Amino acid sequence: MKMEPYENKTLTLQDFLQIDQECLQRMEDWQKESAAWNFIHKVIALNGTARSIVTKSEDENEDLQDHTDDNAVHILDVLCFVLHRCDNFLQQEIILKMSMCQFAVPLLLPDVDGPGCTFMLWGMRDIVKRWRPQSLAETKGFTQAHLVQISMPTFSFVRLGESKLSKSTILNQVLSPAQHTYEFFVHNNMEGADVTREISEGLTEISWYFPAGKGNSDIFSEPAAFANLHGNMEDNLMQFAFLTQISSAVFIFVENIDQPIYDFLSQYKNSKTTFVIIVKANSKIDKSTNLNNVTVLQFKSKTSEAIITKKIRATAVDFIKKECNFLKLEDMAEIASKLGISVDENGIECQNAKADAEAIAEEIKDVAQYKKTTMKLQGNLWKNLAKLEKEMCQMKKQGDKNGEHYKVELQNQRVENRTQQYQCEMPNGISKFIDSIKKRNHTENHYFLKWLRFYLDLSAMNNLSALQTEYKQMTSSHSMTQLSELDQKISDSSLGIEHFLRELGQFYEAEHFMLKEENAKKRKFAQLPTYAADLLLRGFPLELIDGDASNIPLQWLQDVLHELDNKTGKCCRMGVITVLGVQSTGKSTLLNTMFGLQFPVSSGRCTRGAFMTLMKVRENFQGELGCEFILVIDTEGLRAPELTSLENSNEHDNELATLARIRGEFARFAGVKKKKFSKKVAGVKNGRRRQKRAPASEKGAPASKTGAGVKNETPAPFREFFAISRISREIREFFGEAKRRKFAHHYGSSHPYKEYRTIYPNWDILPDPNIEASDYWKYVLKEFNEHFAEEYEARPGEYPKEWNTITKAQAEKCLNTAFGMK
Template sequence: MSPGKFLQVGPPLKLHQDTSEKDLAYSFLHRLIMLDYRARYIPVEQDSLNVTCSKPVLDSDGNDSDESDLESFMSAGVGTNQPSQTHVHPMDVQMAVFHCSDNFLRQIMITKLSQCQYALPLLVPDPFTAEIECPLWAFRQITKTWKVTKGDSQATMKNIPICKAETPLVSFFRLGSLSVSKSQLMNSLINDRHSTFFHRHCPGSTKTRLLLDGVAEITWYCPAGKPGDAFNNCIAFCNLHGDAVMIEKQRDILMEKSSVNVVMVPNLQKDDGSRKIISALWKSKKPLICLLVDDDGAVESRKGKYKMGLKARNQADVSVELKRIIQGLLSSEDPSILKTTFQLETMMENSEIKVDESDNACQNGKSAAVTITNLFQNRDVSSIKDDFLSYQGHLWLKWCKANKELHRLTGNIENDKSKKERELTRIRGQQCDISCSELMRLFTKNLFILPPKDKEYFLKWTQILTDALSADCISSILQSYDNKWSEVMALRNNHDKSKHLEKMETELELLSKKLQSATFGLEHIFREMGQIYEAHKTKHGDNKSGNWCSYPKLAADLLISGHPLELLDGDAGHVPLRWISSVFDEVIRKLGDLKVFVLSVLGLQSSGKSTMMNSMFGLQFAVSAGRCTKGAFMQLVKMTEEVKKDIKFDYLLVVDTEGLRALELESTTLQHDNELATFVVGVGNMTLINIFGENPAEMQDILQIVVQASMRMKKIRLSPSCVFVHQNVTDVAAAEKNMDGRRRLQEKLDQMTQLAAKEEDCSSNCFGDVITFNIETDVKYFAQLWEGSPPMAPPNPGYSESIQELKAHILSKASASNGISLSHLKVHIQDLYTNSDSKFKNKEKINTSYVCFFHVK
């Protein structure tokens, strides 16, 4: 299975109905993508029942019946017909999906398992060849965040790709058969309210399993920097499933890699097969903890070797004692105790392990990406864009400014228009005079010559390596920005208007620009391709000499294969119309003039927009604290044949946008937000207006523009629709309790529509006149994302249910739409952007009657 075949928009899942065994894999993966950790516990509809018959118990009416009934009741057998139900072990489903997926789908699967706070397969025996595989590539997208505390000092935040993290490794092994669950005990150390490791008492567990024995799973405990943390630093925990006496290769690999080895045995017998293993561990300098399941002895220790009896002991007490021992061993300064750390990337060094990254296509892609990142050696990250991506530098920003002025001319329009057009042509000519950088030559060359699979690896490796370049720098700048912002807010709250405040605000602005310069990723390289094409297309027209004329073909291939493409440049606030139009032309040439339904999302910074879209459709828009998406990106998602029976379009075109009111843009945020909101509402057949919490008062300015933008769409006979999504709602009855709030929301929207109608010279009286919106059905309430406090909290199952309900609502509304053809969409984008640029009015110019407040209780 591959992402392209699997990640299509299918019918909504029936979350509360049993699933047929033949649909288990599909249901498991889709629920996992929605961040529903209950994907492991899917109720199974039996395809067949094996019924074992026994003699029935006969009723008797005599006076002696009570005695005989008692004897019958106390008998060993159950005297009724009883179906013997055998279903697939939940972990066999997970491992079967893993074995049947290609490396890219495995990467998505492992990333989602990590987000669900589940353990991840580290060593996996091939069910056919018995080779030991390590899916290192599958871990590449995972980044862990934690806070380190030392004594009474302030916690230090760490944000590291998990493949690069060096942490202690604590490995657990079972020797022989045990009466207690090793996995359950491990869960009590990591998160006693969540089954990180699947164990025998989990729902759906069976005595037989086919694919789990021999699998070593790993997870990381990430402290929050709080007093209640189980450990004060990040620790990796590894669990070898099955009897380690029989599973020699995985056992030896893990024991060599581990910082602490924890062995669980029934007891220590001289003739026991486990004695040799424990003896070797005893002689090693590495710490050893031996847990005796059938022994009730107290804790004993000697030079980093511990022995503890578990019989008749409360698991909570055992967990507390184990945490204390592990923490003590890892922080010990005793020179006789060998201290080691573990890093995932070192798995490549073991010749007994088949690592997925040794695949030729993966190595070819990595080699090509490394050639590019080698260009940046010994360079300041903030200078990379200036040095290698010149087309999107100051000339591009200058061109955008002149272009906006062209569309907002007043006075002697014809004369000024001619001057501006000459200025635009001159700037484009200056761009063309810039030679293409070595970075762009290498990047586009690889896109031209690499086979499809190698190219996919190349793009992923380039993204991974470029993100790693700027990660540390951005983290440092954000820390400085947060500190400076706190100081500025403190001065403002004290109504301080001194020069000191002005100085602090200037420093804040400089940090914002520094952050913008240091942010460098794959999207900037694609933007450069677009700018090179735009500049040369403007200057040379249809003269197709040079590689630049083939760039739209490359971008179209990427868009079709599921890669996001920048629609609106977030730094310049501009849509590269020639570039977008040419890319759409190439998509039409490859797929035909297909119809799409454009779904856009609008909301405040860090309100969960990208997480929502990723969970709903299996997309991979960037997510983390603070603003990640900048501008607007579009991604094509194919509809399944089953869904196509009820709709009139072929693809969903999802448009994700940067957060409104981003702190980094505070000085220009109003104008920027208004333009972005106008474009996003205008381009979408449907817009999701995302609000964090139940009160949309903070969205009042944006909603003004939503109303005006919708009215302009109505003028050109387009009728988009919108759905309000209130995220992080804690009260499950919020929808019922907010009837009055929704009524007042409707009133305010209607008032704004009437005021906007006067500005736009329209006759609309209510919000529903200009945009398709039903206050009863188009306001959705989402449960909070996390079930507890991050970084160890799993996602809230209620959140995934909300995602599923919203997806069903979108498809239901979309079924009434004809969508829009790509040829019409490219014209619409051009008209929309040009018109909104010329007609747009910022807040200062909008009728002051618009300033109204929302209050939803």
């Protein structure tokens, strides 16, 4: 399990999230020699074959007979090895992705240098589950919560000595529907699991069942957890003792029942847990015992696994009905500590960060009221300022007023708004946030932001749940006033780290506006862009466009990016990827899954805006990509049903989509498979047509791409196309004039054709791939191919040889036909 070049260092999340040449290869073609590398890369990519550890042989022609078990490694050994080499944040990412792959995840991770183990609470803290209990089956509602805070019964499966039954195989069947068995837990018949375990003895895995509200199709009517101890429980007494305290029932697989087994279990006679002994034997066995908490399930040797599975399920259902020993994972951590089991969250840095995050979160009783009192600058003052700045550009309400006088009037109002912002005292919550992000080292800072996001998501879930239920129940009989008020409540009840950073940006901009450079020494918030740049480099998203106010904090972003450039030694060239789509279509989930990003998801918030985050390009790949970073822009809140009745909702959506899209080299659209919403998405994207100054998207964002969306739990892949006729016409007009091109938007000024490189410095036009290119397009490409490549420092484009036969006369005829010229 070689880990070059990280043999002697702790692995971090950033080590695996950099863009390199291997990202362009198909996963099945990418096989490193190390089983550990294969596992990490595949599981982070949500590849279902991650637990298949076949590696590339040094001699590809080596005979299969030459392979020996001496070179084989158990997949659970790989898992334990990897987790011990990772820091807590990479562990958390791996466990989250394992859960998304429907793999059982580590509950107790055995130490490599002793008999102890670690309870992986932090590793599971990012997991969020959604399910539909029977009580919500009729209303089609659902319940969503952080896994670590869900109270449920736990059923543990252990082995004492040897057993003819495969414990893990039976457990997989218990959790799977009748039609198909899923491999939640690793079992002996799996590839990579038929060799001796070396370091994973005592590993305890856990998986969960969550009902879908489908009546008889649900295996269990309520959530339930299932733990699986790998190895003989007599050799792992610490793990077994823990399981006896957290389980509603412990199922013990044995070869035969004798008095020593009863003597062993008598040590736990005061336990509230019931022990269910499972034995497969034809001969009569001694079931007599004075232990009240022991039950025996005996099966004949020829009994099928299906019958055994059915009986175990029925037994578990009975315990669920009795509501025996329902616990949260957070409760289990306390039990683990009392037993001498270490807990991954109990480190000093993690606990210090948690305490500071709690100090902020405990002040949030009502989210809407908290935002009104703590985040005043991004409220009406910021929204009014946005309207003033737009009016200064558009002059829509000038009427009969003198243009210059009207502009001065608007400027005075703008100064007044900024003055009011500047005079606001910084609230305690914002002050605590600044203190927390500036005083910490990298690790503790990361912990703080993760903890704060956890608590804010928790507040959002609690506040939004009732409002969204009320929204769903609202019918057409309700007045638009009521609907609008509820929309506003939902919007006001959204709270995330982005709101804290937005408030910092407004404090910074107000101070910068009032004091300017000549009073730089008096500025208190001059270091804020430095902190924001640090967060960007660590992978946390930063708000690019405030969708509520439909405005961009230009000075704040400019100085943040300036600090980013300084911190990277002026090596900060960026490629841009933009993702557009309606609310709740899985855009953020897709980005987080593909690139390991940290856009907020699954919290039910209805934040509107565009957020950007950075991905680093590995040094050996920067020359080929032409940049050091990839900037990913994610849009939030477009066409959100809960926000549609807010003032200027459609206008804000169009502005957001238009501005976000023109910044991207690559645009991906995602939506839901409903005609009503599809039309609305098309309307948003067609807002692009109103960008008169740019006849084509900067750096050639493709006008047509395939997207996939997810609505709640149900994937809904679909295809949408952006109408490009207007763009194509503007491009042809631009090239059509022989010498010069006039633009009304530039106050009648003319631009020589040869100067297009300075007018549109990043212009790169991609034709619609769904139609046949005209002779005009073919002629333009072949004639100017080398020139374009030289101007934009790119490789010349490839085109069919027959295009060389197209003459200028044919191209002009095509162009004249297109414009109806004579």
